[in-house]
Amino acid sequence: NAGVTQTPKxxxxxxxxxxxxxxxxxxxxxxxxxxxxxxxxxxxxxxxSVGEGTTAKGEVPDGYNVSRLKKQNFxxxxxxxAPSQTSVYFCASSARVHEQYFGPGTRLxxx
Amino acid sequence: QQQVKQSPQSxxxxxxxxxxxxxxxxxxAFDYFPWYQQFPGKGPALLIAIRPDVSEKKEGxxxxxxxxxxxxxxxxxxxSQPGDSATYFCAARGDTDKLIFGTGTRLQVFP
Numbered sequence: 042n043a044g045v046t047q048t049p050k051x052x053x054x055x056x057x058x059x060x061x062x063x064x065x066x067x068x069x070x071x072x073x074x075x076x077x078x079x080x081x082x083x084x085x086x087x088x089x090s091v092g093e094g095t096t097a098k099g100e101v102p103d104g105y106n107v108s109r110l111k112k113q114n115f116x117x118x119x120x121x122x123a124p125s126q127t128s129v130y131f132c133a134s135s136a137r138v139h140e141q142y143f144g145p146g147t148r149l150x151x152x
Numbered sequence: 153q154q155q156v157k158q159s160p161q162s163x164x165x166x167x168x169x170x171x172x173x174x175x176x177x178x179x180x181a182f183d184y185f186p187w188y189q190q191f192p193g194k195g196p197a198l199l200i201a202i203r204p205d206v207s208e209k210k211e212g213x214x215x216x217x218x219x220x221x222x223x224x225x226x227x228x229x230x231x232s233q234p235g236d237s238a239t240y241f242c243a244a245r246g247d248t249d250k251l252i253f254g255t256g257t258r259l260q261v262f263p
Contacts, residue, residue: 045195072249081161083241083255084196091249099250131195139184139245143195 042067045144047132053150054122062117062147064132070142072135073115075099075107077128078146084131090115122151154179156244158254165261171229173257175242178223182244186251187216187227190239199240200227232261 048063064073075087076099086099088107096107104126106118115134119126127150133141157176165171175185186201202209202216202225209216215228229236242254 074250081255083158084253086250089250097249133195138249138251139186139201139243140198141196141251143197145195146193 044068045132045134045142047130047144047147049147050145051148053152054119055152056123058122059118059120060122060149061119062130062132062149064115064117064134064144066113066115066132066134066142068134068136068142069112070134070136071112072138072141073109074133074135074141075105075115075117076131076133077101077126078131079128087117087130122149124151127151154246154252156242156252156254158242158257160257161255162258163260165232165259167232167234167261167263169232169261171227171232171236171259171261173227173240173242173259174224175226175254176222176224177244179244179246180223181246182252184245185216185218185225186243186245187214188241188243188253190241190256192238196241229259232259234261234263237261 045066071092074089076084090109093112130147132144135141187199188196189199190196213230218225243251
């Protein structure tokens with residue numbers, strides 16, 4: 042089992058460009074989450090999903106959109122990237138909320 | 153209050169010593185308190201978790217102590233080793249499908 046995988050691992054964007062981050066899990070988990078991690082600020086929840094076809098806003102949803110068309114995939118989109126979105130992005134999945142399995146992360150730089 | 157306050161921000165411990173990380177919360181609806189461990193360049197991984205009806209839980213050298221009346225919980229790492237050097241996050245689960253994370257503690261264990 043691969044667990045949780047994230048694509049790409051690194052990306053550099055110019056301000057205003059768009060991109061999609063892909064998260065895939067092979068554990069048949071219902072819950073999936075997108076977090077961003079910034080120095081001194083811990084893990085902040087962007088959006089999450091409690092099952093296929095559902096999405097919900099987290100703590101910092103502005104500037105991001107998500108989709109969960111298939112149970113195993115959770116996509117995070119940036120429509121118009123801003124320097125404030127420079128961060129490390131983590132995807133996680135879980136069968137139980139407190140037991141989340143994290144991917145390796147995507148390091149995004151917006152110039 | 154949907155916050156979990158974590159301290160200290162960083163911690164330096166000698167090999168063989170005890171590392172102690174503290175967290176506090178306000179929301180009495182929180183019902184599960186996990187700790188996550190993150191090594192540099194990796195995603196966080198669940199280390200140990202506790203429910204509020206238990207005052208202490210031990211797994212190997214890692215112990216969670218829980219004080220329900222004070223709304224505080226802490227992670228103790230006994231006989232700390234250089235391999236324990238990582239960032240540790242406490243978290244809490246409320247009456248929703250998500251975790252609230254603390255801001256993290258960077259632990260360095262020197263030989």
